[in-house]
Amino acid sequence: xxxxxxxxxxxxxxxxxxxxxxxxxxxxxxxxxxxxxxxxxxxxxxxxxxxxxxxxxxxxxxxxxxxxxxxxxxxxxxxxxxxxxxxxxxxxxxxxxxxxxxxxxxxxxxxxxxxxxxxxxxxxxxxxxxxxxxxxxxxxxxxxxxxxxxxxxxxxxxxxxxxxxxxxxxxxxxxxxxxxxxxxxxxxxxxxxxxxxxxxxxxxxxxxxxxxxxxxxxxxxxxxxxxxxxxxxxxxxxxxxxxxxxxxxxxxxxxxxxxxxxxxxxxxxxxxxxxxxxxxxxxxxxxxxxxxxxxxxxxxxxxxxxxxxxxxxxx
Amino acid sequence: xxxxxxxxxxxxxxxxxxxxxxxxxxxxxxxxxxxxxxxxxxxxxxxxxxxxxxxxxxxxxxxxxxxxxxxxxxxxxxxxxxxxxxxxxxxxxxxxxxxxxxxxxxxxxxxxxxxxxxxxxxxxxxxxxxxxxxxxxxxxxxxxxxxxxxxxxxxxxxxxxxxxxxxxxxxxxxxxxxxxxxxxxxxxxxxxxxxxxxxxxxxxxxxxxxxxxxxxxxxxxxxxxxxxxxxxxxxxxxxxxxxxxxxxxx
Amino acid sequence: xxxxxxxxxxxxxxxxxxxxxxxxxxxxxxxxxxxxxxxxxxxxxxxxxxxxxxxxxxxxxxxxxxxxxxxxxxxxxxxxxxxxxxxxxxxxxxxxxxxxxxxxxxxxxxxxxxxxxxxxxxxxxxxxxxxxxxxxxxxxxxxxxxxxxxxxxxxxxxxxxxxxxxxxxxxxxxxxxxxxxxxxxxxxxxxxxxxxxxxxxxxxxxxxxxxxxxxxxxxxxxxxxxxxxxxxxxxxxxxxxxxxxxxxxxxxxxxxxxxxxxxxxxxxxxxxxxxxxxxxxxxxxxxxxxxx
Numbered sequence: 060x061x062x063x064x065x066x067x068x069x070x071x072x073x074x075x076x077x078x079x080x081x082x083x084x085x086x087x088x089x090x091x092x093x094x095x096x097x098x099x100x101x102x103x104x105x106x107x108x109x110x111x112x113x114x115x116x117x118x119x120x121x122x123x124x125x126x127x128x129x130x131x132x133x134x135x136x137x138x139x140x141x142x143x144x145x146x147x148x149x150x151x152x153x154x155x156x157x158x159x160x161x162x163x164x165x166x167x168x169x170x171x172x173x174x175x176x177x178x179x180x181x182x183x184x185x186x187x188x189x190x191x192x193x194x195x196x197x198x199x200x201x202x203x204x205x206x207x208x209x210x211x212x213x214x215x216x217x218x219x220x221x222x223x224x225x226x227x228x229x230x231x232x233x234x235x236x237x238x239x240x241x242x243x244x245x246x247x248x249x250x251x252x253x254x255x256x257x258x259x260x261x262x263x264x265x266x267x268x269x270x271x272x273x274x275x276x277x278x279x280x281x282x283x284x285x286x287x288x289x290x291x292x293x294x295x296x297x298x299x300x301x302x303x304x305x306x307x308x309x310x311x312x313x314x315x316x317x318x319x320x321x322x323x324x325x326x327x328x329x330x331x332x333x334x335x336x337x338x339x340x341x342x343x344x345x346x347x348x349x350x351x352x353x354x355x356x357x358x359x360x361x362x363x364x365x366x367x368x369x370x371x372x373x374x
Numbered sequence: 375x376x377x378x379x380x381x382x383x384x385x386x387x388x389x390x391x392x393x394x395x396x397x398x399x400x401x402x403x404x405x406x407x408x409x410x411x412x413x414x415x416x417x418x419x420x421x422x423x424x425x426x427x428x429x430x431x432x433x434x435x436x437x438x439x440x441x442x443x444x445x446x447x448x449x450x451x452x453x454x455x456x457x458x459x460x461x462x463x464x465x466x467x468x469x470x471x472x473x474x475x476x477x478x479x480x481x482x483x484x485x486x487x488x489x490x491x492x493x494x495x496x497x498x499x500x501x502x503x504x505x506x507x508x509x510x511x512x513x514x515x516x517x518x519x520x521x522x523x524x525x526x527x528x529x530x531x532x533x534x535x536x537x538x539x540x541x542x543x544x545x546x547x548x549x550x551x552x553x554x555x556x557x558x559x560x561x562x563x564x565x566x567x568x569x570x571x572x573x574x575x576x577x578x579x580x581x582x583x584x585x586x587x588x589x590x591x592x593x594x595x596x597x598x599x600x601x602x603x604x605x606x607x608x609x610x611x612x613x614x615x616x617x618x619x620x621x622x623x624x
Numbered sequence: 625x626x627x628x629x630x631x632x633x634x635x636x637x638x639x640x641x642x643x644x645x646x647x648x649x650x651x652x653x654x655x656x657x658x659x660x661x662x663x664x665x666x667x668x669x670x671x672x673x674x675x676x677x678x679x680x681x682x683x684x685x686x687x688x689x690x691x692x693x694x695x696x697x698x699x700x701x702x703x704x705x706x707x708x709x710x711x712x713x714x715x716x717x718x719x720x721x722x723x724x725x726x727x728x729x730x731x732x733x734x735x736x737x738x739x740x741x742x743x744x745x746x747x748x749x750x751x752x753x754x755x756x757x758x759x760x761x762x763x764x765x766x767x768x769x770x771x772x773x774x775x776x777x778x779x780x781x782x783x784x785x786x787x788x789x790x791x792x793x794x795x796x797x798x799x800x801x802x803x804x805x806x807x808x809x810x811x812x813x814x815x816x817x818x819x820x821x822x823x824x825x826x827x828x829x830x831x832x833x834x835x836x837x838x839x840x841x842x843x844x845x846x847x848x849x850x851x852x853x854x855x856x857x858x859x860x861x862x863x864x865x866x867x868x869x870x871x872x873x874x875x876x877x878x879x880x881x882x883x884x885x886x887x888x889x890x891x892x893x894x895x896x897x898x899x900x901x902x903x904x905x906x907x908x909x910x911x912x913x914x915x916x
Contacts, residue, residue, distance in 0.1 A: 111721050158900055162907035164720055165663055169859040170903055172852045173896045180893045238479045238487040238494075245476045248465040255425070255459075256477045256538060257451030258485055266486075296848070300728055307725055341736035347729030351722045352714065 063314070067232065070318050074221045078214065085213040087329060091322040092220040093281050096227050098306045098317035100274035105303070106312030107235060108267050109247030110163070113299045114171030115275055117155070117178045118148040120294025122276025124182060127195045127283040135201040137219065141280045148276020149269050151178070156268035160261065172296060179294040195289035209285070216285040223281055227274060228318075234270070235314065243267055247312075304343065307350060310357030319358040376439040377402050378454075378572040379424070379542050384433030386419055386596075393419045395596040397433070401542065401572040408575045408587035408604075412616070416596040417576045418460060421544050424574075425457040426450040438541060451480075456540030458531045460547045460576075466520040470511055470530055473519065474502045477537035505533045509563055525556030532563055543567065545575045549582060561585060580608070592616070633763050635882045641770035643877020644777030645839060648832030649850065650857040651784065651869050652825025658864020659800055659821055662715050665727035667829055667854060668847030669734040674700045674830025675842035676738065679747040689752045696834040697827045704826030708819050716818075731847045738844040746841035773835060780828070781870045788866060797821055856899050862909025872910075 077088050101115050122144035129143040130136075159170045182189045189195055202208040207215045234240050246253050246260055253260050283289045292298060301324075309320025332339040354361050379401040386394040394416045401407055409417050422428040424435055426447035435443050437453045445453065465473050478501045479485045484494050506512055509529050514522050519530060528548065535543060548564070549557045564586055567573060577583050583590055584604050591601045592613055600610045607613055653667040674696035681692035715723050755769045788794035796817050799807040808814050833842065840850060857876060861868035879898070884891035903909075 105721065111724055113724075158904050161904060165657060165855065165863065166859050166903055166907050166909070168663065168665075168724070169852070169855045170900055172855065173900050176852065177893050177896045177900075180896075184889060184893075233489060236490045238484050238491075241472070241476060242479070242485050244468070245465060248467060249463060252463050252465065252534075253476075254447045255427075255451065255457060255463075256534065257448045257480045258476075259448055263486060296852075303725075304728070307721070311721065338736070340732045340739070344729045344732030344734075344736060347725050347732065348711075351718075351726045351729065355722055 071225055078217055085217045089217045089220050089285055091325045092224045093278050095317045095321035096224045097275055097278040098302050098321045099231055100271045101302055101306050102311055102317050103267055103271040107243045108264060112171035113168055114175035116294050116298040117175040118272040118275035119279035121151045122148040122279030123283040123289045123293045124189055126280030127198050127289040130198050130200055137200055137203045137284050140284055141277050144280025145273045145277040149273035152269040152272025156265045160264050175296055175299055182294055192291055194291055198287040200284050220281050308357050310359030313359040316357055316359050380436040382434045384423055385431050386423055387431040393596050397598055403570050403572055405572040406586055406588045408577050408583045408590045409593055410577060411593035415593045417593050418546055421546050425455055425544055454541030456535035456538045457544035458535050458546055460550055462527045462531055464519050467518050469516055471502055471515050474505055474533055474537055477534045478502055481538050505536055509533050525552045528552050543571055543573045547576050635885060636878055637766055639878030639881035640874055641773045643874035644773050645832050645836035646853060646857055646877055647777055647870050647873035649829050650854045650873055651866055652828040653854055654858045654869045655821050656825045657858055660716055660818055663720055663723045666730040668851050669731055670700050670826040670829040671833030672846040675833040675837045678834035679749055693834040696830045700830035701823045701827035704823040705819060708822040735844045744844055746843040749837045751838055860902055860909050868910050
């Protein structure tokens with residue numbers, strides 16, 4: 060997408076405008092923001108590196124539990140919790156990346172599934188630390204930066220999450236535009252060729268993997284903090300699948316996919332799934348098939364094509 | 375003077391099949407060396423061994439005196455080897471400029487930089503423009519490579535490897551698949567290569583070999599049969615038998 | 625001392641029965657993955673469908689067990705043909721992301737259909753009397769049902785082995801897995817081979833789903849629950865490695881049963897870590913390398 064400055068500005072504007080446009084839906088908005096950050100972290104891996112995994116919730120959950128346990132037992136400062144969550148997830152990313160990145164395609168998917176299942180099982184069994192199947196409860200967060208206490212209306216939660224997302228986006232954008240980011244695209248397009256131009260492919264992928272994990276961990280930490288609770292399904296294959304769907308809905312590898320996909324999906328889920336869980340599965344399934352066969356670039360590609368056509372008719 | 379490429383006793387065995395047997399090869403700076411031979415003789419395998427795509431069963435490879443036998447492919451590129459592929463292997467959806475920029479960035483060591491750096495970008499773009507001008511690729515810079523004619527794609531292959539400023543350039547049938555009319559451009563590019571670069575070229579076409587190479591080696595069943603100047607090699611009775619034999623049996 | 629021997633025999637026996645079902649479920653997936661190179665995560669859907677057809681045939685139409693299983697196999701085989709010709713065939717050269725998303729979409733639709741027609745609970749299956757008894761097979765007395773599973777699994781493995789090695793169709797599958805382009809150039813109708821192999825794969829999955837319905841209950845969550853184990857078997861054996869799939873499935877079944885018996889708390893984690901270690905060492909599984 061060419062006019063990126065404009066679109067970047069639009070994203071930030073949308074984030075800022077939301078509470079003014081829909082003041083009664085701040086909880087929903089916060090959820091959209093957190094999942095957008097999570098989806099963005101996955102975009103780095105799936106969209107830019109071309110590595111398809113189904114285990115990304117391992118990092119989200121790791122961040123959530125680390126931040127939650129940190130707040131519960133050490134210090135309930137939100138920003139510190141973000142750092143702890145991100146660091147824990149990054150560490151997990153370092154270890155699992157060393158194992159996962161030796162493979163591609165099916166084996167990579169299997170290893171990613173194994174990773175998320177192992178983390179889930181550990182969280183499930185270590186009840187004394189994580190609350191087990193009941194989840195981590197009793198978290199009580201202190202005020203953000205010592206000044207902004209979380210309020211019942213959810214205003215501080217939204218603002219906090221939105222700021223973190225905006226900062227995360229700036230980081231993501233810089234990464235994607237850098238030489239590093241371009242080399243990831245090269246690896247995605249033709250990994251073999253990248254070896255032949257002297258790229259240390261493994262090192263690049265491992266770096267990207269750790270960064271992706273850290274961002275997912277920060278999203279998880281946010282979730283734990285605003286909900287003051289960590290559910291066991293923060294580490295699940297289902298959540299990994301859902302976030303992949305959100306990303307694809309928006310469009311992977313296209314910069315803004317997470318920002319389109321997460322809110323649209325959350326909105327659909329809130330509106331449709333409430334009625335009838337069976338139909339929800341049907342609609343999502345059909346939507347996925349439609350995307351695969353008719354619009355593989357997701358909403359971003361579709362909107363881009365629409366914009367081009369409108370621009371063409373005008374001139 | 376240390377040779378640019380020094381290959382000793384290089385062998386590669388797949389199972390019970392010896393694809394490359396005990397090959398010795400030396401290239402000085404500025405060499406223009408052609409490797410010819412029937413299909414299946416092991417030419418591409420030899421290139422793969424030298425470039426690092428395959429690891430040898432035995433033997434040693436040295437670049438400028440440095441032993442690179444155990445080095446992975448990317449490391450050998452840093453040591454000064456560049457290669458093109460027989461079947462074009464590029465980034466289909468990227469543009470010519472994006473492709474060349476990737477190679478230049480890696481070469482100057484900025485490939486992994488995490489923050490956008492305007493000065494570095496400007497230098498990379500300038501070098502890309504140079505290569506584009508040298509290879510006369512100026513026409514289709516904004517379009518993805520996959521829609522460009524094959525001849526142009528081959529040129530981009532060459533441009534990608536030139537961006538690496540290698541000491542040793544391995545060209546695997548550079549004119550393969552290129553329409554007759556475009557072949558001349560490719561050989562112009564090869565003629566314009568820096569004089570200090572050592573070039574090893576795999577080729578089938580004897581005329582091409584005569585145009586480009588100063589020395590020729592004939593590889594048959596993994597073994598170097600004959601080595602010498604193009605004239606010497608084409609006069610050699612074994613080579614004549616090989617090619618005449620092929621001509622007779624078709 | 626004898627108790628220990630009895631225990632080990634039991635573990636091996638039950639593990640083998642479980643492994644046989646995994647084999648039946650996974651072998652079709654190994655062929656399609658190895659042959660068509662489509663990452664089909666929805667394979668469990670076909671097993672589940674077979675189970676539902678069998679249960680319906682038995683409870684609604686009063687069919688005997690074996691006939692109902694056969695019905696499941698046939699119906700799902702036909703379903704496989706239909707889906708391959710219409711949808712799967714378009715994905716052979718698609719990027720892996722699209723293949724994964726398609727599979728997920730198919731799973732979701734199947735879950736919705738299962739929920740709608742059968743409800744969210746597990747389908748009870750009435751095993752015939754001759755399977756509900758206990759058999760003395762020399763080394764111990766075990767449920768006839770499990771003996772039957774092992775027997776059928778073994779026979780299927782043998783039949784597949786003979787078909788792959790002995791028939792022309794088997795040869796064409798092997799050729800197409802090894803080197804598709806070469807196979808086409810010697811006149812093998814690769815497109816037909818794909819359709820038939822896919823149908824066989826889904827039919828085998830249905831067989832595994834139906835026969836194993838008492839062990840792995842048929843309910844809408846079926847494709848999700850067992851997906852990871854199927855994928856493990858296929859990945860560890862290596863794509864297209866049919867013989868290997870049997871060994872890996874049995875090894876997995878026995879190891880899983882044993883570890884869970886002795887270390888119930890950490891068993892699941894241990895087996896997953898074990899699998900990760902194996903795949904770390906052999907990212908392509910144990911199959912011999914194939915060409916594009």
